[in-house]
Amino acid sequence: MGAGRRERDGDGSTPPEHPTITFSPSAEFPPLSETELGALHDVGQRWRADLGGHRPRDAVLPLDPSLEQYRRPPAPGRFGRLGRIEMFRTERRGQLTATGSADASGTRLRRTLARLRRVLLGPPLASAAVLQERMRKLVALPVLSSDLLSSVAYGPEAMLAILVLAGSGALGLSLPIAAGLVVLMITVGTSYRQTIYAYPHGAGSYLVASDSLGPRFGLTAAAGLILDYVLTVSVSVAAGIGAITSALPGLTPFTVPLGLLVIAGLLAGNLRGVRAAGKIFAAPTYLFIAAVLLLFAAGLAQAAARGFTPVPPPPVGAVEGLGLLVVLRAFASGASSMTGIEAVADAVPAFRPVEWRQARTTLTWMVGILVVLFAGLTILIDFNGLVPRGDETLLSQLARRTFPTGPWYALIQAATTMVLLLAANTAFNDFPRLLFFMARDSYAPRRFLHMGDRLAFSNGIVALAVAAALVFVAFGGYTQSLIPLYAVGVFLAFTLSQAGMVAHWRRHRGRNWRRRAALNATGALLCGLVLVTAAITKFVEGAWVVVLAVPLLVLLCLHIRWHYDAMRQALALPPPDTPDPDQGGRPDPMGRPNRVAESTGPDDLLVDQTPREVRHLVVVPVARLNLAAMRALAYATSLGQPVFAVHLSPEQEEADRFRRQWETWGDHLRLETIISPYRTVIAPLAQYVEALHTVRPEVTLTVVVPEIVVRHLWHKLLHTRTELRLRRALRDLPGVVVTSVPIHLPE
């Protein structure tokens, strides 16, 4: 595993230090391994032998690449000729530093877009700023907990909605089930505390399951989480918009555009970077907590006023018999209050140093608040004898009963709405990080390793926004269709993560390891039970999508890994210990035989590792003897390598005419004409180059093509763009190099 198997003792005080910063922008450029360095040295030795006394690095260049000697005091105009040069600063010999971002270049449209982007997302942040973008606990708590805490807005209701199927008499079971859920919450929370401690550089289910159970389990957990993050955004936005449209029914027709607007807002906020997102989003979470606590206080005061006499629930007839299945389903549904508990563990490296300690404290606070809110709401609902209704949420009923008049009801509803929207934001913190870890292990496209110019993982953020928007639109922004898909993925991840912790403790032992393993095993068992119950009882309602998608995602990730592994192998330098060219398929540097007949593989001949081994032949396709052709011919000839021209003609007559023109020019280069009787252009040229390649695969063919560059996009329609199509046709041929000589048309 790319995450590395860190051996440690787990002695209970501080985890062992890890030298690398996990989220460095250099993650895109992993260092070479010892083997690779050895191979590199070996190749360098071959170059040295090959070059002999000649040292290309000492040759005089026609200009100074460090740009040092061209600097002069700032010109009066901003757009003077030296503008480009001043965009680089020299700090040491052979090294330049770019001083600006890319905004200044390109067309006017592109500059305007860049300026707009800067206004929306803020100026670019240098890599050196990466540490400042960490979160304090007080900022991290609201940012990371909104998903978890907003779940109490629908968790208790989901539990009671199942119980009430067995009649209002069964509602009394809510308190023991809630107690069980509280135990589960504390168990999972404790487990994650240990996980954060054991994996201080990122402790998500993917990393833990990969590390302890193997990559396939890790990928399974990751697939569950990926789906869950996408659904978190869709569901939370849908529920939030639903809350708004319940209050203001006139907005109902605009559900989908409103939701897309919210997703766009979340996208922009998160592209600005972590700290800015924290600042924007801190207040509402605290407001929600305060509002619910206020509700508790008022409810308690009212209960005390009437001597703590519980209100009996209205009689509701039983639809189903009360059995174990109903209890389990109620438990599983209530467990949806726990979605989002993963957030802190995934986000450890976004905390300020010491990361793991801050993260643990934050997690403890979050779970504590969750338990208080969940238990308090369940008790208060039970005490007030409330029953789930289709037209109003339980939280709304409770708030309305507690505050029949005044602004407090509206405040609680508004806070609920906002915290639901913020829950969506949590996914924007976690999803790109998960993809970063997966990309580091080559299970996701490498572009998810790239930090945008605001130090956020822009690609992951954009991917999440797009996926969530698609799901949101596909389901028409209708919450109830999305809910059944929701919890399966996250409990899959929980189960694997905790099972992984059991394996971790068994392997690494340490103090109290049996007690810890037992605690984790209990958690894994409970989570697994919830997972199985949710998958089975919600299967027809939509959980099948998740059950189907998880293995497909795992397969996709494995395929991506295979592809990257194949690429790495294909691009690896030959290791120093396989010098035999007959076995390794590498060319013999001393001189090689004509391999026309015996060679078979497509790419194995042309390793071209040293300059002397490259034998050139330059081919210039010429359509018409104009300036473009002359420039290409002059460029090709000036390289000083063997060169000839080729002309494609639809008819003999035209071929003869062209040859006469060629002789008028002076016949300075050898000319081949190809008659294409079927008037196709690209295919015969490509086949001709392929034929040349076939007869002498060891010759590197350089095809020099003039490229007409037009100013306006639609002008491209007026050109046949032979250069582009030829390049595409020749792309499959190994050892064929295509060189574009640009010719710029005036406006």
Place this chain on the structure above:
Amino acid sequence: MGAGRRERDGDGSTPPEHPTITFSPSAEFPPLSETELGALHDVGQRWRADLGGHRPRDAVLPLDPSLEQYRRPPAPGRFGRLGRIEMFRTERRGQLTATGSADASGTRLRRTLARLRRVLLGPPLASAAVLQERMRKLVALPVLSSDLLSSVAYGPEAMLAILVLAGSGALGLSLPIAAGLVVLMITVGTSYRQTIYAYPHGAGSYLVASDSLGPRFGLTAAAGLILDYVLTVSVSVAAGIGAITSALPGLTPFTVPLGLLVIAGLLAGNLRGVRAAGKIFAAPTYLFIAAVLLLFAAGLAQAAARGFTPVPPPPVGAVEGLGLLVVLRAFASGASSMTGIEAVADAVPAFRPVEWRQARTTLTWMVGILVVLFAGLTILIDFNGLVPRGDETLLSQLARRTFPTGPWYALIQAATTMVLLLAANTAFNDFPRLLFFMARDSYAPRRFLHMGDRLAFSNGIVALAVAAALVFVAFGGYTQSLIPLYAVGVFLAFTLSQAGMVAHWRRHRGRNWRRRAALNATGALLCGLVLVTAAITKFVEGAWVVVLAVPLLVLLCLHIRWHYDAMRQALALPPPDTPDPDQGGRPDPMGRPNRVAESTGPDDLLVDQTPREVRHLVVVPVARLNLAAMRALAYATSLGQPVFAVHLSPEQEEADRFRRQWETWGDHLRLETIISPYRTVIAPLAQYVEALHTVRPEVTLTVVVPEIVVRHLWHKLLHTRTELRLRRALRDLPGVVVTSVPIHLPE
């Protein structure tokens, strides 16, 4: 004008011969003018002086470009290594002929598609077959006349539908108006006979109006025709499908898919080539003519049986008063019977030799048949006292009254349907030809000059099919919405064409020119009247689209011409008489000063006309020292030109690490590192290259980039494709050449 002003006497016997074959596939490669040849010779002299005694054409190449020495007897397997070589045949020294088309290459999917295409469209036809693809008169008549003749299916009805607005008493005016229309038909037909004679290589309105009145009038006519061809396809297909769905109402919901299917069928048929299209489409037109003549005969027999007593029409109340406007509108509406008369004149070069003579005969026959059908139908309708009804066409009413029982009614309806669908086909003959002429004059994209491998102008055919399908779908296949747009374009072209003929006769005189000019003037006047009436009376119903689109199309064509003119000028070699580099912006071949400070224009420095004038600097961006980088470095170094490498790093740490790796390799080339603190990759690299270009614009920078080539399309998503993005960013820089060194990943 590109069509050339052919001076001739018009002596009435045979037109003067024109040496070039108009539809040669070499039209894409126009010969160089005398000036261009002179400039070419001049440039060649400069090369000679520049190269001195060195003759690159005599240098030994590492392989024989004529492939002669690599041939061997056919290998046992078809897919042997020499397959590519055998695809070329050597006929003379320095010339190869491609023996197959492009089908054999590419992936399995591409080969399957090529095979499918061959089954649908037939095997490719060699350029030498171009003459065989001409039409005999008996084939040309149905192919070209279906548009014209099918118009009688709705022309008389359109006329009567206007007259009946003034009450059934006004219907008696149909005979004098029809007489006027017959005069108009004969006038226009006679005019086109003269046009074919005067312009034997293509006598469409565009050519005539361009030649006689100037290019803007020609473009106006062309714009009208372009719209009309698109509408012909849409309207005819819509009417044809409408006739089918009237007979079989169950098919009504499938109007749009059925129409698209018909358009696709027409597309395929026409892509197969002209002759095949003729064979497929000959029978139904003859069937239609026969069916209508049968109708006449039976109607005449019935009339004779009742002693030629006319049936009075049923009384219809007048909606409008009978005035000149109603008569004019009726005339204009009836004139829609004439759409399609243009077809023969446009298609002259598709006839077998002698083209103009065959075309004239065909046109005479067509107009004769038109007059007979139109007059006969009008008389028979009047005689039977039929009145236009909303639910049944007049032709259908007439057929039903004449043949109350038996299969004859069904036959007439089926023939009408088929001839309407064939009318759409006429446009597929004319539209690509019109665009060919326009492209030859640089008023349309050059790709319309290209003959496909079936010797048809595939691009024009496809363009028409797409445009017509779009219009068809946009109007839901509803004929009545399309009809008002229909006639304006074609009468615009008629008017301009005949006015052009007046100008032609005035300029060229010849025998009887006054009589001819008077005849054409009458035609122009009548056509102009129809045009103005149609445009005004149908303006609100949809003619405004055409009135708006024609000037826009003309502007577009002019813009295209300007663009091509600018390109031609930009790509022209310097004429021999402007050797002064200071005035012409051309470089001084003897050696030039450092132009950093004084130069301003973007592209004027780098004409690079002779090899010695090219000063090279090769830049190799390196991200990671793997095989791809080594290959690029070896390639770049092997060119023997000054070279250095550049590495882009997000952080100092990574930059230092890379330099250490570089030193492990052996530090064979100069290395520059650029720190990109905002982690962007493409922009700083492009700006760096631009800075290098700025300080020494006379140096040609060659950027050598390894290009990872993947097998599967979706694998592209896994790569950041730096090569492509860098190429795009560097494209705007003159004098920067981008070279892709391909690296192929295994499956």
